[in-house]
Amino acid sequence: MIRTENLTKLYTTDEVETTALNKINLSIQPGEFVAIMGPSGCGKSTLLNVLGLLDEPNSGSYYFLDKNITGLTEKQRSKIRKQNIGFIFQSFNLIDELNVFENVELPLQYQGVSASERKEKVMTLLERFGIGHRAKHYPQQLSGGQQQRVAICRAIAGNQKLIFADEPTGNLDSTNGQEVMKILSGLNQSGTTIIMVTHSEQDAAYANRIVQLKDGMIVN
Amino acid sequence: MIRTENLTKLYTTDEVETTALNKINLSIQPGEFVAIMGPSGCGKSTLLNVLGLLDEPNSGSYYFLDKNITGLTEKQRSKIRKQNIGFIFQSFNLIDELNVFENVELPLQYQGVSASERKEKVMTLLERFGIGHRAKHYPQQLSGGQQQRVAICRAIAGNQKLIFADEPTGNLDSTNGQEVMKILSGLNQSGTTIIMVTHSEQDAAYANRIVQLKDGMIVN
Numbered sequence: 001m002i003r004t005e006n007l008t009k010l011y012t013t014d015e016v017e018t019t020a021l022n023k024i025n026l027s028i029q030p031g032e033f034v035a036i037m038g039p040s041g042c043g044k045s046t047l048l049n050v051l052g053l054l055d056e057p058n059s060g061s062y063y064f065l066d067k068n069i070t071g072l073t074e075k076q077r078s079k080i081r082k083q084n085i086g087f088i089f090q091s092f093n094l095i096d097e098l099n100v101f102e103n104v105e106l107p108l109q110y111q112g113v114s115a116s117e118r119k120e121k122v123m124t125l126l127e128r129f130g131i132g133h134r135a136k137h138y139p140q141q142l143s144g145g146q147q148q149r150v151a152i153c154r155a156i157a158g159n160q161k162l163i164f165a166d167e168p169t170g171n172l173d174s175t176n177g178q179e180v181m182k183i184l185s186g187l188n189q190s191g192t193t194i195i196m197v198t199h200s201e202q203d204a205a206y207a208n209r210i211v212q213l214k215d216g217m218i219v220n
Numbered sequence: 221m222i223r224t225e226n227l228t229k230l231y232t233t234d235e236v237e238t239t240a241l242n243k244i245n246l247s248i249q250p251g252e253f254v255a256i257m258g259p260s261g262c263g264k265s266t267l268l269n270v271l272g273l274l275d276e277p278n279s280g281s282y283y284f285l286d287k288n289i290t291g292l293t294e295k296q297r298s299k300i301r302k303q304n305i306g307f308i309f310q311s312f313n314l315i316d317e318l319n320v321f322e323n324v325e326l327p328l329q330y331q332g333v334s335a336s337e338r339k340e341k342v343m344t345l346l347e348r349f350g351i352g353h354r355a356k357h358y359p360q361q362l363s364g365g366q367q368q369r370v371a372i373c374r375a376i377a378g379n380q381k382l383i384f385a386d387e388p389t390g391n392l393d394s395t396n397g398q399e400v401m402k403i404l405s406g407l408n409q410s411g412t413t414i415i416m417v418t419h420s421e422q423d424a425a426y427a428n429r430i431v432q433l434k435d436g437m438i439v440n
């Protein structure tokens with residue numbers, strides 16, 4: 001489903017060149033639940049962004065659903081991503097001009113789901129995460145953990161094949177965090193492939209495999 | 221040092237009125253290390269913002285360093301805050317137009333510290349947190365945990381009486397998180413009063429007291 005060969009990503013800023021990903025070779029099968037762990041700054045978000053088609057590698061190859069992604073335009077990558085991936089960002093990336101309901105219904109609108117069906121799906125999700133009463137509010141009016149839960153709802157609303165989660169419980173107390181992990185685990189049981197960056201050993205325990213990153217390289 | 225009486229904070233949005241803080245009575249002595257815990261959305265950040273003079277209560281009183289804060293103008297509160305408090309925000313609130321070095325030296329500039337002394341203090345701090353090599357970079361070019369460490373450096377650069385920390389290790393792996401907690405603990409040992417919101421039992425263990433919040437009220 002996902003296969004990389006010598007995937008490399010560099011950032012160059014003034015005098016400093018950072019090798020964020022250094023010849024990564026990774027293979028992920030459909031239905032897996034993979035946890036990516038490693039020290040702060042070691043390349044986890046960068047890896048998730050490249051795998052999630054938000055960013056391009058500088059060298060190496062990336063096959064997504066057997067399609068060679070290298071050389072595709074940003075528009076082509078964006079289309080494949082919207083059709084297949086739900087993404088939970090480390091800093092949420094909610095749209096400030098849209099309220100909570102509108103943020104979460106975005107993937108459903110893209111899929112052409114009817115308004116009444118969107119309403120039912122979105123409200124069910126928000127209720128499930130304990131933020132149904134916030135549907136009409138704007139992201140800036142929510143607590144950190146409430147914003148994180150909106151980001152999670154948006155990622156899973158589209159019922160897509162893959163969910164990419166970048167530290168999905170970082171702003172949540174343990175009860176809410178466990179609730180999120182149970183829901184992700186349930187999705188995985190019904191076939192969703194999940195790739196989750198986490199600092200939490202507790203969350204990583206829900207995965208079937210842990211990939212350890214260090215200085216842009218896989219170390220296990 | 222800090223004393224509140226029936227501190228209350230309400231938010232009103234369209235039809236929904238949220239009582240974020242409900243008659244809070246809290247007393248904190250100089251030199252304490254207080255952890256504030258509770259479920260997502262229960263009022264922790266709101267409490268920290270009011271205690272940290274970033275926000276005003278709707279009713280009740282707040283005495284900061286024996287001074288009644290109620291009724292002061294925003295300008296007056298801001299002056300008292302800048303002179304006494306280092307604040308670590310849940311979403312970092314770094315200034316995008318300034319590089320890492322410039323972000324951290326802000327409190328020292330406010331205090332009128334000389335340029336050479338600022339340079340020494342800032343670089344020592346950045347090195348200590350493992351991000352000295354990022355001094356010339358901008359916040360958007362850093363990983364989530366690196367941004368969090370910049371926010372922490374900025375809060376402690378000014379050597380102030382009090383540090384308010386809103387989930388300071390949420391984006392950090394356990395090694396980096398422990399390093400942060402050791403540094404905060406060290407500051408507390410030398411007299412700094414620390415008020416820290418956290419979801420982590422491990423971090424809370426560094427505190428001398430835990431305050432439990434639920435639905436805007438203290439429950440222990």
Ligand SMILES: Nc1ncnc2c1ncn2[C@@H]1O[C@H](COP(=O)(O)OP(=O)(O)OP(=O)(O)O)[C@@H](O)[C@H]1O
Pocket residue numbers: 140141142143144145146171172173231232233238239240258259260261262263264265266267310
């Ligand atoms: N500007 C606002 N308008 C309306 N409601 C608000 C606003 N800011 C915060 N709230 C609400 O006040 C309550 C307390 O928010 P607060 O940010 O203090 O929670 P918290 O305990 O820090 O949560 P978390 O652990 O998720 O960060 C929440 O229900 C939140 O939705």
Ligand SMILES: Nc1ncnc2c1ncn2[C@@H]1O[C@H](COP(=O)(O)OP(=O)(O)OP(=O)(O)O)[C@@H](O)[C@H]1O
Pocket residue numbers: 011012013018019020038039040041042043044045046047090360361362363364365366391392393
């Ligand atoms: N736009 C950029 N320009 C320069 N360097 C960058 C840029 N974005 C990221 N980096 C660097 O690339 C490295 C990897 O960053 P990444 O965000 O992938 O780390 P991470 O493992 O997710 O860290 P964290 O656990 O702190 O979130 C870091 O050293 C970071 O500073």
Ligand SMILES: [Mg+2]
Pocket residue numbers: 044045046090166363364365
């Ligand atoms: Mg990251």
Ligand SMILES: [Mg+2]
Pocket residue numbers: 143144145264265266310386
């Ligand atoms: Mg908060």
